[in-house]
Amino acid sequence: MSGHNESILREPLITGKNITYAQITDDILLPVENKPNRAWWIGFIIALCGATLWVVAVSYTFWFGIGSWGLNKTVGWAWDITGFVWWVGIGHAGTLISAVLLLFRQNWRNSINRSAEAMTIFAVICAATYVVSHMGRPWLAYWVLPLPNQFGSLWVNFNSPLVWDMFAISTYFSVSLLFWYTGLLPDIATIRDRAVGMRKKVYTVLSFGWAGNVKTWQRFEAVSLILAGISTPLVLSVHTIVSMDFATSVIPGWHTTIFPPYFVAGAIFSGFAMVLTLLLVARKVLGLENYITMFHIESMNKIIILTGSIVGVAYLTEFFIAWYSGSEYEQYAFINRSTGPYWWAYWMMMTCNVISPQLLWFKKIRTSIAATWILSIVVNIGMWFERFVIIVTSLHRDYLPSSWAMFYPTWVDVSVFVGSIGVFFTLFLLFLRVLPSIAIAEVKLLLKSASEQSKMELIKDGHLDKEQVAEYIESLDKFDSVKQEEYAKI
């Protein structure tokens, strides 16, 4: 995809001096080919404890029944579906980055797509566990699949949004997995070529006999594009369908036509926040500052402001429509959200999702690693509360005041959720150890055209507009991986 020189005005996507193709491979495969460091072990043990907690809590639920959760006759869903929607939402960034940004030829995606896609897959796995575990009789979960059966003429209910959900999530998971794995093939082959012994055998099988010839590369590109085409509508459809679980109901606060776009925006919002949370740590610990640069961080922050603002507008629109509809149940539902017994959850959501992301308008903040990392976590806390507010505060006071009730989580509710974070991180940390966290092949494409060193050469060649060069050098200020003094010499 390269060969041409990129405009000097564009910020570099790879920084550092004397970066070679071999250097890239070495840098990225460092965690895969070496024994894990202390930081990894600490993280992994904590994550594994979380995953164990999940196993305990879910087994407890299966053994004793859903009654171990804090649900009641009025609030039939709470932390379970909150967690489900939260994880599905987080999964959205991966597909957006890998598919939509590929179609739009946003090359900066090359550094982050691999991790984002892995995150997507693990998040969808976490979401899927909720689909099964929230059922009263999880051993019959397969009944929601339209399988030929001998129960008579029993079939699934195609009117039910839960059936749509099942199709949406399973399609999303399989396409994402396919896309991710296809992208991994050349990189697995790279590992294979450098590995010995048992590892070589394993990676040989996993690489599907990747030979690296021109035909293979050509087909690889074609498949990537086709899969991107298939995935793109999924970015919109999955969360649209998840939102229909609520939007097609009759419950005030759920029965809202704005939900599909609002949920999709929220999903991208939370997904990018999660990518930032993970990669800001990963680039430091794994020493990948040259590949995941401040440009990437800032770009993702810009997406967060955009989607966060869309979500904010949606929140306000909901209120306006509740007033404008003249429906007293609808009006009460929204007044109750902001001033009722769960007012704190609502204002938590508002603060985390709408107010605090506005700080990213300040360049200082959106280029500060610490601030970004904290905000990315705040956003995901806010997005969890958004789903909690939608689900619990709508249900707990609906039509008949006689049934109004409060929801109090039990230790099992909390453990299943905290545990699912443990499962997620366990999977992600294992991923970092066995597969390259950055798409090696795709990053290499950028080295000749969009790296700091290639631009340095252009500057040294001296055919460039001075003002543009000055502007370029100034833009490098924010990069923590760029040494400014070298430019001072020029």
Place this chain on the structure above:
Amino acid sequence: MESNKKYWKGLEELKNTPAFVENNKNEFAEPLPIEDVLSEAGLSTVTPRRDFLKALGFGLGAVTLAACQTTPVHKSIPYLIRPEEVVPGIPNYYVSTFKGQSVLVKTVVGRPIKIEVNPNAGIFSTGTDAQAQASVLDLYDVSKLKAPLLKKAETTWSKLDEFVKGELNKAQASGKKIRIVSSSLNSPSAKAVVADFAVKYPTTKHVQYDAVSYTGIIKANENSFGKAVLPKYNFDKADLIVSFAADFLGTWISGEEFTAQYVSNRNHKSLEKGKMSRHFQFETGMSLTGTNADSRIPIKLSEEGPALITLYNAITGSNLAGGTLGNNTNADKALKLVAKELLQNKGKSLVVSGSNDVSTQTLVNAINVAIGSYGTTIDLDNSNKRYEGNDAEFAELINEMNRGEVAAVFFLNSNPVYDATNSKAFTDALAKVALKVSFSDRVDETSDLCDAVAITPNYLESWGDANTYEGFYSIVQPTINPVFNSRQAEQSLLIWSDGAVQDYYKYVRNNWEATVLPAAGKTWNDVLQSGVVTLTAKPAGAYTFALSLDAVATSIANSSKALAKGNGKDTLELHVYESIPMRDGKHANNAFLQELPDPVSKVTWDNYLAISPKQAEASGYKEFDVVTIKDEKGTSIDLPVLIQPGQAMGTASVALGYGRTKVGKAGNNVGQNAFPFVSFNNGTLKYATVVKLSGTGRTDELAQTQTHYSFEGRNIIREASLKDYLKDPAAGSGNHHKHKVYDLWTTDKYEKLGNDWVMAIDLNACTGCGSCIVACNVENNIPVVGKDEVRRRREMHWLRIDRYYSFNDEKTGENVTEEKEIAHMSNLDNVSVVHQPMLCQHCDHAPCETVCPVLATVHSSDGLNHMAYNRCVGTRYCANNCPYKVRRFNWFNYWNDSRFDNYLNNEFTQLVLNPDVTTRSRGVMEKCSMCIQRIQAGKLTAKMEKRALKDGDIKMACQQACSANAIIFGDKNDPNSEVSKLLRSERTYYVLEEINVQPGIGYMTKIRNIDSETKEVHA
């Protein structure tokens, strides 16, 4: 001699050919092809080896599969010879009597499973109370004794008889007294048995006492009219009812019967005739009756007497002293209005009082004479025989025992160690009695101190009779053989008194054949079928009142002075009362009753201290704060606070019947015993006292099924005043302003053929008593979940009764229903209440149906919303999407989980289950099925009889239990059915009809008989 004969087997042998000789060497005449098979070629053929492997594979697989599951062994013992009348699947019905209510018992393959109404039973044919509905569970109570006890060890009846007779003979020889202590015994045969016993042992006396006593009324009638009886009250003949703390729709004397009478003047039929009675209630705590009153005025206990004096003075123009109400101006205004209306409605009104004070009841008699109630609304000549207890006799018994004069005491259906006012004094006195025998089915508080427990069967296993009213007799007949080695108390007494007839069945029959049957001209078999005998009622006479009331007024004034010691802060007047679920505590081990929410407070599994919202502010307590309640005698208990709108300021209420310690697993240590707060003075028990409250710093959350009390101005409750209703029957129903309904499927309408099952519920008839809830629980095998689960809001009731409060603003006169506005009101005394039974609405556009991913809930062609338990995977989406929140989820395996051992976790109690309704496992959604098993049974019966279904053939369990007939079920497609007519009424509206779910249950507006004058009272 050896025989030389030789028998040959065939001609071949005879001929003995060489070929035969050769062949005869071999076992088989023709050679078997073994060699061929075993030959090289045979073994090498492909087929046998593959066949062998196939057989091996199949065999191994089959054996493995068969070994996978251990087949459970269910021991079932078939009838060797099936009794003629028992057909599995077809229930048999027997008439019987529960506590004076004639009932019909449904039995299936020999076990009673449901109590229904006896259609022949006249006054009891409309419905039953919750106790009667729940009583079937008592039969299967595992806490009962299985054999009689002697000195706390199991024994045989012969040994027990020997012991008791020996002791009785000793008692007789000593000339000491023998006492039979019972609660009111309304069985003529049992009374005859006691009389026979007294003939054999002449020192015997029968002491009747009731934990909740009506001695005051009986004594007052004796004083006033020379008739020591409880009168028959005719609420149906009263156009104006004024009650002073009498909970006559709930616990007072005969609630289920009064409900039927009361509602007949207020229900749809009566309203259509333009008629509705008017009901004023002056009371301290919020009673069920108070919630139904048109105008309810909270008064302190100490104001009850003065209020009656004021009323008497206002009616008769006399000038009795003591009629000052202090600063309760509302009560003053109300009494003036009531006096005026009583005088306008002479002969058509009724004044009742819940007091057990003789003086107070004497004054009530005087008022009723003045307004001409006797002979119309009060009938002294056909008296009520349900309660005959005499508090003074019981008090005297303790003295007798203390003096060592009593040698033997028998307890029959009574438990004084639990429910006597001074349990300690009673226990100490009891220790001085040589022979103590309890007729009880379990080791209860009293039986525990007795020498012998002669265990008695449940009424469903007994013979007997009841005489509820003068001239109204009903039969008790067994519906099952005694399950344990029990013997009826009457039979024991017959045996111990060496009676001529020792079989109680024969005794009852002889008794009836000698007395009741000849008078009624009926035979014994007639009675066994119809259950009741009604003799011609005597004409009710009018009575005059001649006593001087000065002494009465002084006594009343003194009592009220003694009570008026409250300081409005921590010293309050305490009212102890019978709660509707628990009554006097005799059925405390009945899990259905423990989980039946109190109709007013919606609290289950506990009693509590009810105080008004403003009182809570003044005393500095919040809801669920545990406070110590201590009276002047030093009795103290700790109970959580419940904030009860409508409770009079300066007062508190605590329910009796809780705090049992020896009743069984479900009922032990539920709540606290409030009987010690009952006091005995002036010859009767008093249910009022003064207590001091002190905080404990602890909190204890009560298990309520409803926690939000206001309906937030939503049009789910629609009501109108009688005045507006008379002008426009659709007043308040919203039927004049219907929205146009838009439908996506206008061209594709389903034609509804056959039946369309629907319901109509008259909010003006429903009193909220909760009997339907228990009936539904029993009929549909609904699990009891226990206190902790109710606290988590997980009760399983398919049918609930929503109770909403609204408050009338004294300034604007408007009805305030929104929580936020109520919080700013300064006066919360003027509260109106509405009860709304809520169950699955069987919506034609059911939101639950579209969301179920597996089609576990679907619509039937006859208008029902079905629930296929076996298909349910438990996503709970349907419950979330139900706007009425009537779906119930099985959070646990409530009937088979040791953590929920309320009642059903044993095989014996599981016999109570209705075999026509499947039990639900964990993880499955359930809800009202419109008693689909009853619909099916009704359809089948009609089909077998080759006829069409008639309106009324099928009755829902809830409908059947309802004394008020507030629930009508039927076919909407039959334009002449009762339900169709009701649904066409202008009063009918549908809850949440605006979201177009097209519910199948119509509600009829609540009508209140209020006008500017009643509003003025509260201004």
